[in-house]
Amino acid sequence: MGPQLDEDQREFQTNLARWVDERLVPRAEELDHSGDFARDLFVELAELGYLGLMYPEEYGGSGVPNPHVYFTILCEELARGSMGFAATVCMHGSTATHTIHAWGSEDLRQRYLVPALRGEKVGAFAITEAGAGSDAAAVRTRVDRVQGGYLLNGTKMFTSNGAIADFVTIVATSEPGKGAKAHGLYLVDTTSPGFSVGRRLEKFTTHCSDTVELVLQDVFVPDSQKLGDSATNAYKALTVDRIFTAALALGTGRAAYDAAVRYAGERSQFGQPIGKFQAVQFRLVDMLAKLEQARLYTYHAASLADSGQSITTEAALAKIIAAENCNEVCQKAMSVFGGWGLMTEFPVQRFLRDSYFPMVGGGTGDIMRLVVARQIGL
Ligand SMILES: Cc1cc2nc3c(=O)[nH]c(=O)nc-3n(C[C@H](O)[C@H](O)[C@H](O)COP(=O)(O)OP(=O)(O)OC[C@H]3O[C@@H](n4cnc5c(N)ncnc54)[C@H](O)[C@@H]3O)c2cc1C
Structure with a gap:
């Protein structure tokens, strides 16, 4: 299930997912405890070309045809491993570098954008x-x-x-x-x-x-x-970043859902796995429904952005849907884990804590609703 990605995008996602499972997931807990920036992983991502997804090859970017969809995949997959690390990459690889690429001189692009895409500057x-x-x-x-x-x-x-x-x-x-x-x-x-x-x-x-x-x-x-010349124009262009914040929510929601499904199969009470109880099954299915809705809409908004259409409404809706749905998914995942959900030795409490970031970063749900209300003429 999920959005219709083309063959290249699916291959990109598979390779990235492997990197996340091998390199980021094993470090995620330690990074959550230390609060450290994993610079080595950041540099690795740059070497693999992931930091330049949004930019043309002349600046060391990837020059991919649908950069918004690719960057959405990147944010989702990284957040599945660690939302904190993903948030750093997302801010760096879109908002911060975008301002230089879109409105900076050629000299600034050479001095800041090029080293940023190589992972040498943050x-x-x-x-x-x-x-x-x-x-x-x-x-x-x-x-x-x-x-x-x-x-x-x-x-x-x-x-x-x-x-x-x-x-x-x-x-x-x-x-x-x-x-x-x-x-x-x-x-x-x-x-x-x-x-x-x-x-x-x-x-x-x-x-x-x-x-x-x-x-x-x-x-x-x-x-x-x-x-x-105009920050107002810049703000319009930066609204697209809301789609990437939605993708961060999606990644963490998926991590919580996957963990809950696994746990429902492993944990037994009353002589059977808790996943055999209809109440737990329904909770997991509700989580999947929320997740699929968030995923489809987020990728829909990313595709529209790639087609060059105005996405003010869609970017705000993507953030509302994905951030709120995935926060709910994480809350439900906590309940599947019972008491163990509250223990730091299971990552589900981290997923729930992290799922609050996309609810605020880039503008709160209230502000997203205000943006959409204006777009529909209210
Ligand atoms: C972890 C984190 C990272 C961040 N990173 C960055 C960053 O890199 N760069 C950056 O510039 N900013 C960053 N921010 C700031 C973020 O964009 C703001 O926190 C956000 O826009 C909300 O502003 P505020 O926290 O001052 O809340 P407030 O504006 O004080 O809002 C408080 C409450 O009032 C509600 N509210 C306010 N105005 C209205 C209204 N008109 N109608 C209805 N409800 C309203 C809000 O929805 C909210 O519920 C970050 C925030 C967080 C938490």
């Missing part, structure tokens, strides 16, 4: 601030024009990859209070004077994806590192 994207979460237009990080460039001042909150990043695309405003039309995107090298990592936030989900505060104090950004 990227991040920072819009959220303490006072600007769902209301992203309320950004207060300030940009001021100076000779030869700009000065950035402010504090970003909840930046994924912030502690390990070599470059960060920062959203800043030239007129606080004027909304998104005063926003611009600025590529900041993390070695720049005045740039520092503030608080490293402890969280109950996706432990091996770091989430930090970034502090900018008179950080100079040369003219050449302003990305594009």
